[in-house]
Amino acid sequence: MVAQELESQQQQQQPPKKGSASLHSHEGPGLNILVGKAREVIQQAIVDPVTYLANWGRLYSLWPVHLETACCSIEWGAVSGPRFDAERYGILEAFGSLRQCDLVVVHGTVTRKMAPRLRFIYDQMPEPKWVIAMGACSISGGVYFDSYNVLPGVDQVIPVDVYVPGCPPRPEELIDAFILLQDKIRNSNIKKTS
Amino acid sequence: MSLPTQSSGLFTEQVSEDKLVVSIGPQHPGAGHFRFTIRVEGDTITECIPDPGYVHRGGEKQTEYRTYIQSIPMIERSSLLDVTNITLPYCMAAEELMGIQVPPRAQYLRMIMSENQRIISHLYWLGIQGIFLGHSTMFMWPLGDRDIFIDLGQMIGGARITYSYCVPGGVRNDMPPNFKDRAMKVFEYFESRLKDYERIFFRSPLFEKRTRGVGVLSRSDAISLGVAGQVLRASGVKSDTRIDEPYCFYKDISFEVPVYDDGDTWARCMVHLEEMRQSMSIIRQCLEKMPQGQIKVKLSPQQRAQAGEAYCRTEAARGAMAFHIISDGSTKPYRTKWSVPSFRNLIALPKLLVGSHVADMPAIYWSLDYWPVEADR
Numbered sequence: 037m038v039a040q041e042l043e044s045q046q047q048q049q050q051p052p053k054k055g056s057a058s059l060h061s062h063e064g065p066g067l068n069i070l071v072g073k074a075r076e077v078i079q080q081a082i083v084d085p086v087t088y089l090a091n092w093g094r095l096y097s098l099w100p101v102h103l104e105t106a107c108c109s110i111e112w113g114a115v116s117g118p119r120f121d122a123e124r125y126g127i128l129e130a131f132g133s134l135r136q137c138d139l140v141v142v143h144g145t146v147t148r149k150m151a152p153r154l155r156f157i158y159d160q161m162p163e164p165k166w167v168i169a170m171g172a173c174s175i176s177g178g179v180y181f182d183s184y185n186v187l188p189g190v191d192q193v194i195p196v197d198v199y200v201p202g203c204p205p206r207p208e209e210l211i212d213a214f215i216l217l218q219d220k221i222r223n224s225n226i227k228k229t230s
Numbered sequence: 231m232s233l234p235t236q237s238s239g240l241f242t243e244q245v246s247e248d249k250l251v252v253s254i255g256p257q258h259p260g261a262g263h264f265r266f267t268i269r270v271e272g273d274t275i276t277e278c279i280p281d282p283g284y285v286h287r288g289g290e291k292q293t294e295y296r297t298y299i300q301s302i303p304m305i306e307r308s309s310l311l312d313v314t315n316i317t318l319p320y321c322m323a324a325e326e327l328m329g330i331q332v333p334p335r336a337q338y339l340r341m342i343m344s345e346n347q348r349i350i351s352h353l354y355w356l357g358i359q360g361i362f363l364g365h366s367t368m369f370m371w372p373l374g375d376r377d378i379f380i381d382l383g384q385m386i387g388g389a390r391i392t393y394s395y396c397v398p399g400g401v402r403n404d405m406p407p408n409f410k411d412r413a414m415k416v417f418e419y420f421e422s423r424l425k426d427y428e429r430i431f432f433r434s435p436l437f438e439k440r441t442r443g444v445g446v447l448s449r450s451d452a453i454s455l456g457v458a459g460q461v462l463r464a465s466g467v468k469s470d471t472r473i474d475e476p477y478c479f480y481k482d483i484s485f486e487v488p489v490y491d492d493g494d495t496w497a498r499c500m501v502h503l504e505e506m507r508q509s510m511s512i513i514r515q516c517l518e519k520m521p522q523g524q525i526k527v528k529l530s531p532q533q534r535a536q537a538g539e540a541y542c543r544t545e546a547a548r549g550a551m552a553f554h555i556i557s558d559g560s561t562k563p564y565r566t567k568w569s570v571p572s573f574r575n576l577i578a579l580p581k582l583l584v585g586s587h588v589a590d591m592p593a594i595y596w597s598l599d600y601w602p603v604e605a606d607r
């Protein structure tokens with residue numbers, strides 16, 4: 037966003053030479069180099085630091101929404117407990133409104149009754165938002181792959197960023213998933229969220 | 231007038247000046263994978279309709295196309311808080327159909343694991359009850375101590391919580407030689423911890439104020455509604471499958487069944503607390519009395535059961551758990567029916583919530599120890 041605005045300002049400041057349509061193609065390399073240089077300068081001086089700052093801010097304050105879908109939520113409880121303590125990584129379950137949340141951890145099986153609710157909750161959350169699919173059930177259906185009431189994978193309803201295999205995953209694996217997600221956020225582009 | 235149905239009941243609706251219809255769950259800190267709708271007049275709940283089934287995964291149907299041994303991990307997943315206790319009646323029923331005698335050492339190992347699992351489950355319950363009453367310390371302490379008992383189970387079972395320990399014919403692993411010392415140390419530590427729990431939580435004025443006289447279930451109601459486990463015992467009914475119909479070697483073990491006459495949330499919490507002490511004493515006695523010997527009767531993976539029916543009942547962490555298996559003589563059950571305590575306790579929820587305050591709702595709800603995954607199967 038920032039880059040585009042600045043870029044358009046920059047372009048407006050350039051005095052148009054003999055009709056703007058031919059600006060980039062036929063007028064020799066001089067101006068092209070100038071625009072390219074200016075873009076690079078803006079990128080390095082403004083966009084990169086702003087992106088870094090915004091991502092850094094999001095990185096260590098992930099608020100998962102309190103939505104338990106199945107038995108993996110027990111290991112979620114253990115992760116919030118004192119031995120594994122996800123709060124060290126800036127992840128603390130939000131007991132308030134889901135409109136303040138930016139992370140959905142799908143705790144296992146999503147049944148046909150839960151799926152519309154999951155989508156409903158996901159749609160109400162503000163951007164940017166991320167999803168961790170926890171457990172074999174939310175990846176492919178797990179032990180219930182042939183059940184009549186279970187979705188074979190939660191990615192049929194919402195987009196998933198990190199998959200955590202296991203049935204249930206050990207708390208260490210879940211913490212590893214948080215670190216993976218933080219890596220992803222650290223390297224993400226501010227213009228395009230989720 | 232009945233409450234709005236599922237499609238329209240997603241939001242809080244103002245019915246009149248002082249009446250509201252509130253939908254709680256499935257995304258709600260006090261509900262988990264469960265939803266109920268309440269009608270509120272001022273601060274008093276006048277009607278409650280539970281809406282279970284968010285975790286119905288068709289486990290009963292799935293046992294029909296798995297062999298006896300293949301079903302075990304799947305049955306176990308229905309109650310991950312309480313894994314040994316839920317597979318035990320299934321294995322006992324399958325053994326009855328196959329005509330197998332389980333070696334005594336395996337029976338003792340089963341008892342040790344079930345009692346350990348009972349403590350793990352109760353500690354999880356206690357942590358959540360603590361946070362529902364606004365007591366964060368009581369969330370952190372039991373969850374930290376729970377990991378110690380999980381380590382104890384891990385020594386025998388080999389996995390963190392899902393060890394599929396009971397199999398038809400016995401148990402999967404024997405216990406390591408250093409288990410007894412380790413267990414004794416853990417129990418010594420936990421007994422002193424239980425005193426701390428009492429001091430900081432169970433005898434604190436906050437806990438008394440928020441639970442005494444809240445959500446009272448009378449003895450006659452408890453019997454007529456057919457509730458199970460702690461809810462039944464807190465209402466003054468001395469009922470425990472371990473004593474009424476002893477299985478394994480419970481008849482050789484002396485332990486007490488805590489019973490309270492109050493029937494309120496306080497009594498249900500105290501029953502949980504007391505049961506943890508009793509479970510430790512049971513494990514101690516089991517470790518003393520345990521004989522050496524075989525831990526399992528070797529069975530073929532395609533073991534056939536005789537045609538017929540078997541029904542077995544045990545006392546799980548939340549109450550009496552029963553399995554009914556119908557066999558047609560093949561390698562797979564023809565039909566299984568699971569009777570789980572959580573689902574039977576759910577029927578008490580509307581009864582308890584009507585007439586109580588909205589602020590008491592979390593305490594009452596969780597004092598039933600309702601575990602939706604187990605209830606929905």
Ligand code: SF4
Pocket residue numbers: 106107108143144145170171172173174178179202203204205307310
């Ligand atoms: S992955 Fe395993 S533990 Fe997790 S919800 Fe599925 S069955 Fe339960």
